[in-house]
Amino acid sequence: MKKHEQVLNRGLLSRHVQLIALAGMIGTGIFKGSSDTLNLAGPSVIIAYLIGGLLLFIVMAALGEMAMVFPDMNVQKLIHHAFGSQVSFIAGWLYWINWIIVTIVELLAAGSFLQYWFPSLPLWLLALICGALIIGINLTSVKNYGEFEFWFAGIKIIALIAFIILGACILFGLFPGSPDHPFTNYTAHGGFFPHGANGILSAFLVVVFSYGGAELIGVAVTETKDAQRVLPKIIKGTVWRVILFYVLPILIICGIMPWDKVSSAGSPFVQVFTTSGLPGAAGIMNFVLLTAVLSAANSGIYATSRTLFSMSQTGEAPRFLSRTTKSSVPVFGISLTGLFIGAGVFLAYLTPEQIISYMMTIPGFTVLLLWIAILAAQLKLRSEYPEKPSFKVLWHPLPSIFAILSLSFIFCSFILSSQNAIGTFVSLFILFVLTFASFIIKKRNRA
16 A cells, blocks of 8 residues: 655645634734733833734745745745754744643633633643644644634634724723723823833733734645735735734723723633623623634644644654644644643643743743744845745845844843743743754764
C-alpha cells in the first residue's frame, strides 16, 4: 500500500481565512483583558490600543508583502529564509510557546465564563472539558477546522457589533438603567489620564497580547486557496478592525460605568449588561464570550500544530511531528500541544485565582519578539525578492524601522518594570533556554 505524503492541504477557503484573521484578534484580550487594561490606564487606554493598532498594521503589511513573494512559506519559514536555522529555531519555538500559553489562557477564560452557570464546578475541570472539545475539532480535516472557526468567529463579531449598538443606546439614555451623566465618566475618577503616561505604557503588554493572533494568517497561508488575492484585503482591513473591535467597545464601557468600578474578576462586557437591567442580556453576552474564547483556543491549537509541522521539516523540531493523518492533519503536533495544555490546566488547579492574569503577560513578551523578527525578516529579504510583489509596504524601509524601534522600546520598558517581574523572569528564562538549545541544534546539524 502506498504511503500517503506528509503534506498539508490547501483546504482553507477565502471566507475561512478572513474570519480566522478577525478571530485571532478577538478573544480573552478584549473580553476579559480589557478589565486589566482599564485598571492600569483608565480611559486613556484607548491611546494604547490605537498605537498598538498602528504597529500591528505595519507588521501585517510586512508579513503580507513577504507572503506575496513567497506564497509557500509561513512565518517560521520566512524567518528561516532570512536568518537561517538558529534564529528560526528560536522564533519557531517561541511562537509555539506563545500559542500554548494563549490557548491555556483562552481555555481558562472559557472555564471562568462557564462558572457563570456552574459556579460549584472548579475552574480546572471546566477548562479541561473545553480543551478536549477543541482538540477533537482540530483532529478533523483543516477544512472542518476552518468551518468551525468561521462560525465561532461569526458569532463573536456579530456580538461585538450588537454590544456597540446596544451600549451606545444605553450611553445615550435610550434604555432603563442608563447613567445620568455618562460622558463625565471619561474625565471623572482621576481624569482621562488617571495614571499618566506610565499607565498607558503598562497597559501595552495586555494590548499586544490582545492583538497577537492577527499574524496567524502568516501560518495559514500555506493552506489557503488563492492566497495572493485574499491576503491584501485582510491586511488593509486591519485598521478598521482595531477601531471596531477594541476602541469603540472600550469607549462604551468607560462611558457607561466608571473605569475604577470595572471588576477584574469577570468580563466588563457582562458587567455592563448586568448594570443595564436588560433581562437575560448578561447571560446571552456570557454565552457569546464563551464562544469567543473557544474560537481563540481553536486557533491556538491550529497555530501550534502547524508551527511544529513546519519546524520538523527544517530539522528544528523532531521529525515525527511532520507525520499527518490521511486527512493531512499533523496529529502528533496536536497531541503534543494537548499534553502541554493539560499541564497548564493543572496550574489552574494549583492557583485558580491569579493564573489568568499571570499567564496573560507572558504572550505579550513573545508576540513583541515575533513581530520584531517578522519586520527584521522583511528588511533583510526586500533586496532579495525574485519579483516585485503586487502588495508592498509604502515608504520602505521607514515604517518597518519605526515599528522595530517602537516595539524594542516597549519590550525594554516591560523588562525594567517591577510590575511585570514574574512575566519578565519567565519570558527571559524561556528565551535563554531556546538560545542555548539553538547552539546545540546548530552544532548537531553541522556534524
